Amino acid sequence: MMLGWLFASPPERRLLPGGRFSGPTPFVIAIMTFVILIVTAAGLALANAAAVVRSGIEHRYTVQLPPGAPLAAALARARAVPGVRDVEAVPETEMRRTLEQWLGPAGAAGDLPVPALLTLDLAPGADAAAIGRRIAQQVPGARFLAHGEALGPLLRSLGALKWLALGLVALMTIATSAAVVLAARGALDTHRATIEIMHGIGATDLQVTRLFQRKIALDALTGSISGGAAAALVLVLLGGGAAVAELAGRPPLGSRDLLLLALLPFVIAGLATWVARTAVLAALRRSP
Amino acid sequence: MEKPSSIVEFDSVGLRYGTGAEVLRDLDFRLGRGNFYFLTGPSGAGKTSLLKLLYLAQRPTRGRIRLFGEELSEAPRDALPAFRRRIGVVFQDFRLVRHLSAFDNVALPLRIAGRSEAEIEGPVREMLAWVGLSDRAGARPPTLSGGEQQRVAIARAVISQPELLVADEPTGNVDAEMAQRLLHLFTALNRLGTTVLVATHDLGLIGATPGAQLVRLEQGALVDPTGALRNPPVRP
Numbered sequence: 001m002m003l004g005w006l007f008a009s010p011p012e013r014r015l016l017p018g019g020r021f022s023g024p025t026p027f028v029i030a031i032m033t034f035v036i037l038i039v040t041a042a043g044l045a046l047a048n049a050a051a052v053v054r055s056g057i058e059h060r061y062t063v064q065l066p067p068g069a070p071l072a073a074a075l076a077r078a079r080a081v082p083g084v085r086d087v088e089a090v091p092e093t094e095m096r097r098t099l100e101q102w103l104g105p106a107g108a109a110g111d112l113p114v115p116a117l118l119t120l121d122l123a124p125g126a127d128a129a130a131i132g133r134r135i136a137q138q139v140p141g142a143r144f145l146a147h148g149e150a151l152g153p154l155l156r157s158l159g160a161l162k163w164l165a166l167g168l169v170a171l172m173t174i175a176t177s178a179a180v181v182l183a184a185r186g187a188l189d190t191h192r193a194t195i196e197i198m199h200g201i202g203a204t205d206l207q208v209t210r211l212f213q214r215k216i217a218l219d220a221l222t223g224s225i226s227g228g229a230a231a232a233l234v235l236v237l238l239g240g241g242a243a244v245a246e247l248a249g250r251p252p253l254g255s256r257d258l259l260l261l262a263l264l265p266f267v268i269a270g271l272a273t274w275v276a277r278t279a280v281l282a283a284l285r286r287s288p
Numbered sequence: 289m290e291k292p293s294s295i296v297e298f299d300s301v302g303l304r305y306g307t308g309a310e311v312l313r314d315l316d317f318r319l320g321r322g323n324f325y326f327l328t329g330p331s332g333a334g335k336t337s338l339l340k341l342l343y344l345a346q347r348p349t350r351g352r353i354r355l356f357g358e359e360l361s362e363a364p365r366d367a368l369p370a371f372r373r374r375i376g377v378v379f380q381d382f383r384l385v386r387h388l389s390a391f392d393n394v395a396l397p398l399r400i401a402g403r404s405e406a407e408i409e410g411p412v413r414e415m416l417a418w419v420g421l422s423d424r425a426g427a428r429p430p431t432l433s434g435g436e437q438q439r440v441a442i443a444r445a446v447i448s449q450p451e452l453l454v455a456d457e458p459t460g461n462v463d464a465e466m467a468q469r470l471l472h473l474f475t476a477l478n479r480l481g482t483t484v485l486v487a488t489h490d491l492g493l494i495g496a497t498p499g500a501q502l503v504r505l506e507q508g509a510l511v512d513p514t515g516a517l518r519n520p521p522v523r524p
Binding site: 017 | 366
C-alpha cells in the first residue's frame with residue numbers, strides 16, 4: 001500500500017518517543033498553510049478579475065466627436081465602417097451622472113460642456129488601427145480611443161499583484177521547507193543515540209528514515225489541514241473576495257480555484273514529507 | 289556454495305582517528321568459522337577499536353577486511369546493514385534504547401530484520417528467561433541495575449542467533465554466577481556454529497573456556513608468536 005508507512009505498528013511508534021504536536025512543526029506548518037492559502041486565494045481572485053475586465057474591454061473602443069459634430073451622422077458613418085460590430089452613442093445624461101460621481105453636483109450642471117461619445121464594439125480580429133483611421137476620415141476631428149489603453153494601468157497592476165502573490169507563495173513554500181528541514185535535523189539530533197543503536201544492529205537508512213518521515217508527515221498533515229481550515233473560515237467569514245467580486249461582476253473564485261485551494265493543504269503536507277525524507281536520508285548518509 | 293573457513297580476515301589493516309597516530313596497525317589475522325576467541329590486552333591497546341572494525345561501525349584507514357567471505361573495507365554504505373544483521377554485538381556501555389522496555393530492546397534486531405510480532409514474542413520471552421529477566425520484561429533500562437542492563441544487551445545480541453558474536457567486556461557488570469551463566473550461553477551459541485569473540489580482562493573467564501583461542505593486542509598491534517591467528521586451524 002502506497003501510504004502504508006503512515007500506519008506504523010505500536011512497537012515502531014515506541015521507537016521515537018514524544019507524541020505528535022510536541023514540537024513547533026505542526027504550528028509552523030499551520031501558519032504557513034494559512035498564509036499560503038490566503039495569498040493564493042487573493043492571487044486567483046485578482047487573476048480572475050483581470051481576465052473578466054480584459055475580456056470586457058478587449059474589443060471596445062470610444063470615439064470622441066469634435067464639438068459641434070452631428071451625432072446621428074457620426075453614428076451612421078461609424079456603423080458603416082467594416083469591422084465595426086456595434087455602435088452606441090453614450091447618452092449625455094449618463095455622462096453627466098458619471099461626472100457627478102467624480103465632481104459632485106457641479107458635474108451634473110448643464111453649463112459644463114461634455115463631449116459627444118460613441119462606444120464601438122469591433123469584430124474579433126478586426127484591425128483597430130485601420131478602423132481608427134477610417135473613422136477619422138469619415139468624421140474629421142474625431143478621436144479613436146481603446147478602452148484597453150485607459151484601463152491598461154489597472155490591468156498591469158492586477159497582473160503585477162498576481163505575480164506578487166505567486167512570488168509570496170513560492171517564498172512561503174521555501175520557508176515551510178526550511179522549517180521542515182530544521183525540524184527533521186532537530187529530531188535526528190534528539191534521537192541520535194537510538195539511530196546509532198538501530199544502525200549498529202542492522203537497520204537500513206530507509207528503515208530509520210521511515211520512522212521520522214511518518215512522524216513529520218502526520219505533523220505536517222495536522223498542521224496543513226488546521227491552517228487550511230482556518231484560511232477557509234477567514235475567506236468565508238470576512239468575505240475577502242467581495243471587492244474583487246464587485247470589480248469582476250461575478251464570484252471571485254471558480255470551482256477549479258476552490259478545488260485547487262482545497263488540495264493545497266495536502267500538497268503542502270506531501271511536500272513537507274518529501275522534504276523531511278530527503279533531509280533525513282541526506283543526514284544519515286553523511287553519518288559514518 | 290560452501291562457506292569459507294574464515295569468517296573474518298584482516299590483511300594489513302590500520303586504523304587512525306582523524307589525523308592522530310594509528311591506534312591499530314598492520315593487523316593480519318583470520319578468525320576461523322565456529323571458533324571461540326578471547327581478545328585481551330592492556331587498556332588502550334586498541335581492543336574496542338578492533339571490535340568497531342569487526343561490527344562495521346568503523347572502516348579501516350588502510351588494509352583489507354573480509355567478513356563472511358566478502359570484502360567490506362570499501363563496500364557501499366547500503367550494503368552494510370545486511371552484514372550487521374549477521375553480527376551480534378554486546379557493547380561495554382550496553383547501548384540500550386532508554387525509552388524502550390527490556391522486551392522491546394531484545395526484540396529490536398528481530399523487528400529490524402522484518403520478523404512478525406507472532407514470531408518475536410516467544411523467542412524474546414525465552415531469551416529474557418534465559419538471562420533471568422522474565423519478571424523485568426516491561427522495565428526500561430534506567431530502572432534496571434548495571435548487571436540487568438548487561439544481560440538485556442547480551443540477550444539482544446544473541447536473539448537473532450548471529451554468525452559472529454562480538455562482546456566487549458560482557459561480564460564486567462555481573463556477579464560471578466551470572467558471568468558463568470553468560471559464558472555458558474556464549475559457548476552454547478558457539479556449539480551451534482556462532483563464532484564468538486569476547487574482549488575481556490577476566491582471566492577466570494578465559495580459563496573456564498577450554499578450547500578458546502587468545503587474540504592479544506599490544507599498542508595497536510597483534511601478538512601472534514605462533515602464527516596461529518594468521519592461519520587458524522580448521523575446526524573439525
